[in-house]
Amino acid sequence: MDIRLGNGFDVHAFGPGEHVTLCGVAIPHDHGLVGHSDADVAMHTVTDAIYGALACGDIGQHFPPSDPQWKGAPSEIFLRHAVDLARSGGFEISNIDCTLICELPKIGPHANAMRENMAALTGLDLTRVSVKATTSERLGFTGRGEGIACIATAALVKA
Ligand SMILES: Nc1ccn([C@@H]2O[C@H](COP(=O)(O)O)[C@@H](O)[C@H]2O)c(=O)n1
Numbered sequence: 001m002d003i004r005l006g007n008g009f010d011v012h013a014f015g016p017g018e019h020v021t022l023c024g025v026a027i028p029h030d031h032g033l034v035g036h037s038d039a040d041v042a043m044h045t046v047t048d049a050i051y052g053a054l055a056c057g058d059i060g061q062h063f064p065p066s067d068p069q070w071k072g073a074p075s076e077i078f079l080r081h082a083v084d085l086a087r088s089g090g091f092e093i094s095n096i097d098c099t100l101i102c103e104l105p106k107i108g109p110h111a112n113a114m115r116e117n118m119a120a121l122t123g124l125d126l127t128r129v130s131v132k133a134t135t136s137e138r139l140g141f142t143g144r145g146e147g148i149a150c151i152a153t154a155a156l157v158k159a
Pocket residue numbers: 101102103104105106107108109133134135136137
């Protein structure tokens with residue numbers, strides 16, 4: 001059995017807005033997130049973890065931020081691309097795990113909706129999709145409420 005692990009890390013800054021989109025779920029907040037796309041930092045991070053497991057670059061190489069085509073794009077486009085790449089290489093995604101780092105918004109009340117959306121987009125069973133959160137104890141840029149960071153792991157298997 002061929003097992004591959006990949007990691008992802010991404011950060012998006014807060015800007016004007018009334019919600020953030022995380023794992024495709026709109027979460028009410030007193031700021032939005034700034035990005036070339038819809039700035040879904042969690043979906044970008046999971047996408048990069050899958051690319052990492054495949055050793056095939058990163059999200060900016062596949063979807064350059066300089067390309068106007070991706071302005072305001074829904075990030076599920078990027079995730080679907082990474083999932084298709086994995087499957088076309090003969091891999092199944094075994095599980096994904098991501099941790100959001102922010103003081104606010106509180107992720108807990110939305111975590112199951114986020115998991116369900118990621119499970120639907122990837123075709124994974126819900127038990128294989130994990131969404132977690134932590135504060136940074138008010139330290140650093142996340143602690144000052146300047147943005148949201150996310151880290152993720154993806155495991156891919158080929159029988
Ligand atoms: N944005 C966040 C941050 C944290 N949580 C939940 O709170 C727990 C405690 O966070 P600490 O940073 O103090 O360890 C954490 O384990 C999460 O369950 C959250 O929902 N949203």
